[in-house]
Amino acid sequence: MVELKNRCVRIRYANKFHLDITPAVRNPYCHRGGLYVPDRKLVIWKASHPKGYVEWFTPIAALKPRLKMLEKGIEGRHVALGSTEKLPEQQVPRGVLRRAVQFMKRHRDTYRERYPAHADYAPISIIITTLAAHAYQLAVSLGEYDSEFDAMNAVIDLMPRFIGVEQDWANKRIYTVLNPTTDGENFADKWSDPKYYEVFTAWHQAAKYDLRNLESLRGRDEIQKSLRNSLGSVETDRVFGLQTQSINQARQQQTLNIPAARTGIASAAAVLPVPRNNFFGK
Numbered sequence: 001m002v003e004l005k006n007r008c009v010r011i012r013y014a015n016k017f018h019l020d021i022t023p024a025v026r027n028p029y030c031h032r033g034g035l036y037v038p039d040r041k042l043v044i045w046k047a048s049h050p051k052g053y054v055e056w057f058t059p060i061a062a063l064k065p066r067l068k069m070l071e072k073g074i075e076g077r078h079v080a081l082g083s084t085e086k087l088p089e090q091q092v093p094r095g096v097l098r099r100a101v102q103f104m105k106r107h108r109d110t111y112r113e114r115y116p117a118h119a120d121y122a123p124i125s126i127i128i129t130t131l132a133a134h135a136y137q138l139a140v141s142l143g144e145y146d147s148e149f150d151a152m153n154a155v156i157d158l159m160p161r162f163i164g165v166e167q168d169w170a171n172k173r174i175y176t177v178l179n180p181t182t183d184g185e186n187f188a189d190k191w192s193d194p195k196y197y198e199v200f201t202a203w204h205q206a207a208k209y210d211l212r213n214l215e216s217l218r219g220r221d222e223i224q225k226s227l228r229n230s231l232g233s234v235e236t237d238r239v240f241g242l243q244t245q246s247i248n249q250a251r252q253q254q255t256l257n258i259p260a261a262r263t264g265i266a267s268a269a270a271v272l273p274v275p276r277n278n279f280f281g282k
Helices: 050-061 077-081 096-114 116-121 125-142 148-162 194-216 220-231 233-252
Strands: 002-004 009-013 017-021 035-039 044-048 164-167 173-176 257-259 271-273
Touching: 050 096, 050 125, 096 116, 096 125, 096 148, 096 194, 096 220, 116 194, 125 148, 148 194, 173 194, 194 220, 220 233
Parallel strands: none
Antiparallel strands: 002 009, 009 017, 035 044, 164 173, 257 271
16 A cells, blocks of 8 residues: 655555555755755755645636626617626636646646657656646736636646746756746756657647547537547546536426527527426437
C-alpha cells in the first residue's frame, strides 16, 4: 500500500484511490510562508508553497469572463414578441478555469493511454494548472466571448505564452514554469530533457483540436464518439447514460418541455410539453 515517490509517500487503497503525504520544513528565506520539501533523486530540499499556491489560484478562478448578450443581433424582434425579460445568467459549476483544468488533466490521462511511448513525458498536473491559471487571467482581460466554451478555447490557446525559455552557457534551452508563490521552484525542472517539451507541445495541440472539434459536431452520437476518444469511454458513456435516463424519466412524468419561442426572451412565450412515447407492436 505504501509507495515512495520522489517528493512524497503515496498510500494506495484498493488500487482505486491514493493519498500523497509530503514531509516539509519551513523555508526561512521565503517571506511568504514557503516550505522546503525533499527531493529523493537529487538528495536535497527544494522550495515549495502549497498553501500559497491555493491562495493564488482561488481568486483567479473566481474571475468571470465577459459574455456577449444574446439580445445583440435580434433588435427589431422585441416589438413583435411583446414584453421581454432579461436573460438569466448561466452558472457554470465550479467556474470556467476549474472546468478547463479538469478537461485538460483528463485529456492528458487518455493521451498517455493512446501514446504509451509519451506516457512518462506527459505534462504533470501542476504545470497544466499553472499555465491554465495564467492564461485564464489574461483571457478574461482581453474582451468578450460568445460563450464559456469560447473562453475555455482561449485559455488553452494562450497557455504556451507562459512557458519561459532561456539559453544556458552551452546554448541549451532551459524551460521554466515557475511557482508564482515562492522563489526557487521550477515546475518544469525535468524539461532539461527536451522530450518533455516535445510531448507537451504534441499533447497541447491534440487538446486544442479535440476541444475545438466539438463545436463542429452535430448530434449526441457524434459528440459522444468524440468525447470517448478524448476523455475516455467509461466516463463519457456514464455521463451520457445519466442524461438519457434523466430525459426518459422526465418524458414519462410529462415534465419534459421545450421553449415555444426559439429566441427564449419573450415573457409571454409558453413551453410546449414533449409527449410521452407510445411504442406499439414489437
